[in-house]
Amino acid sequence: MSGDEDELLFRRYRMLQEFVGWQDEDAASLRRWGPRIESVFPSIVDDFYDRIRSTPEAMNAIREGEPQIARLMSTLRLWLVELFSGTYDQAYVARRWRIGRRHVEIGLEPSLVSAAMSRLRARLVEALRQATDSDPGCDEREGERVLVALGRLLDLELAIVDQAFREEFTRRDQQTQRMATLGQVAGGIAHELRNPLNVIKTSVYFLTNASRISPEKMNEHLGRIERQVDLANEVISAVTQFARIAALERSPVDLAKLVPEWVDNHCLNHTIVRRLELARVPTIQADPRQLQIAVGNIVRNACEAMGVGGELSLTLGEIDRHIVLSIADQGSGIPPETLRRITEPWYSTKARGAGLGLAITKAILDKHGAELSVESRLGSGSCFTIRFPLAPHASGLEGTVGRASIDAAETSAPRTSGADS
Template sequence: MAETLFEELKRYVGFSTEDERALLSFHTVARDHFARIAKVFYARILEHEGARTALEGGESQVGHLRGELQLWMEQLLHGPWDESYYEMRCRIGRKHVRISLPQHYMFGAMNVLRQEFNAVIDDNYRDKPQELAAIRGAMAKILDLELAIMLHTYREDLLAQQARSERLSTFGQLVGSIGHELRNPLGVIETSLFILKGRQTTPDERTVKHLDRIGEQVTIANRIVSDLLDMIRDRPLKREPMQLAEVWQSAASAVHPPAQVTVTARGLEALPTLQGDPHQLRQVFLNLLENAIQAVGDSGTVELTAKVLPDMVELALEDSGPGVSETIRRRLFEPLMTTKARGIGLGLPLVKRILERHGGSISYSPRPERGAGARFVLRLPLVS
């Protein structure tokens, strides 16, 4: 039978049954320190803005995350270090990928654990140099294996992104050709529709209804073509000083939610003046608002909250809809990915493209501690 990746990794670092016995021996000593180490670990994370913003669920979830880390340490030192252990660690690595945790924080975090464990080893085995050396060696190997597994999950994601990029490149070429070809027949339909409406001397209610429906569908088709073309070309940003409160208000006034759907915004007036393209950022708000209103249905809430961070402004748009299933969250910002019965999945990719061209970002997470619902976090840089 072929050697598995985990078996190869263990062989490469020399992780043996002697190392397993050393870890099991250390486990009985170290488990009394798990809670303290978890506290130190997350205190260090909270000191660093980049690591802190990657916490899933925000700082309110730190207590829960400490408990998860203690379980991780239990498995680290108690094993069994078999294929199920490897798969379990891969799932953790994929979660790091999903929340976009930068890889360098993994190395920093692992160093914190390494230092804390080594301190416990030194304190308890100072008079037993052979055991001390054996346990230190086993800890170094198992923590390096943990890093190797996590990096493997990032490599999985990189290969998947490359495959998607190749597909999107082909998609872009096709879209450019089709989009331009569709403009001509749509233009003919619009012109003919205008002429037909102008020749109605005695308007017939049924005829007017169907002509209006044709016009509405042509408008929808034109918007789809425009969105497709916007996805494959970068319109230059027309940067100017702007107030996000005004941009939001312009977008909010263009949507018409049902009577039982409440749309609110908090904190926008306190934001400083930003540099950006108000027209394109209005499109960002408009796309997100339309998605949120469709998600909540006939009744619910859509709420935008804004705050200033050290180097950026953060906007969180939450709705009380069903949220997005975990199976498609990683592909949520890809073209043609949609959770709606209607539409072809171009709104969120366009939002992401516009924000990135402004030096910003967008991410998705379920609403923390509020049951069902979606939460999109937008960040834009401050410009002095």
């Protein structure tokens, strides 16, 4: 795990600490009582591994038999000592996360870890009760306090383990999805390349086999070949763009500064009037290179939808803890029945184009946790709105009433005009 990830994880841990009502006094209380029950740790560890030995599912994870168990027993003892150390800082959380990760790697079921934690909890509560009850200087409140502190701490331990499992399941899920997408993408590429190749083949056949070709016919076929090569190239560029959106390289992005540059790069038609109303908004943590692709695809579509003339309006502002960027055109608009399907890979609304532009845009925005929605009226134009959450965990659920909110799961639509790259 990188330093950044450690920090993110720790921030989340602090949030959960606050949620459970964790106080400095909890840490102090655990630090006070830990050494008083250390003598029982070996018996707790013995009990823990006796239970593992008698549980076949748990033993499946033990590949090296008793020597491994002996090693694990001493790591569990150290784990217990650290549990009562009273220092629950970033390094502590990172170490605990790595232990959680180790259990994920060995294929342990999360429920087994929870059950094991429950067993440890019961034994630790029992040990603490005995220690506080038998200490004449310890009043009832102090006895209760350390138990509450232990309960909170163990719940937080489970939250770390849960996070490690959840990340793994998300990773596996994404891998499955990627494989499914790969099949879809490969089929799409084959289909999109076969068309131009067939046309080229026909023209080449004609040029090589025709006995007498007029210069006009020759030019017509050469022109056709050139156009089809361009088309095949477009397909390849779009696929390459898709392939490049692997990992995000985030940095602070000042949209008000970058958006005009992106418009210049992607709206090459100078008959189109540009109206930019870009308020100064807080920077967002984003990958500027990928965002340029995402926004550029929308801008290019908007300009192409207008043909010659029209107004391209970009508005940037902060609304309800979101940075909102709207891109509106005065083009032909998108029919309502296809509005919700335009981010599907290989769905093209233009006579020429691979149909990957908005799918790429959607994929990039998804990775940024941003939401894409679109409003469109036939004959008057379309408005694409991107909402970036300001806080790391902002949900971005509100604000899409009366629009089509584009869902990555929605797929498949016929070809129409005006919304694709």
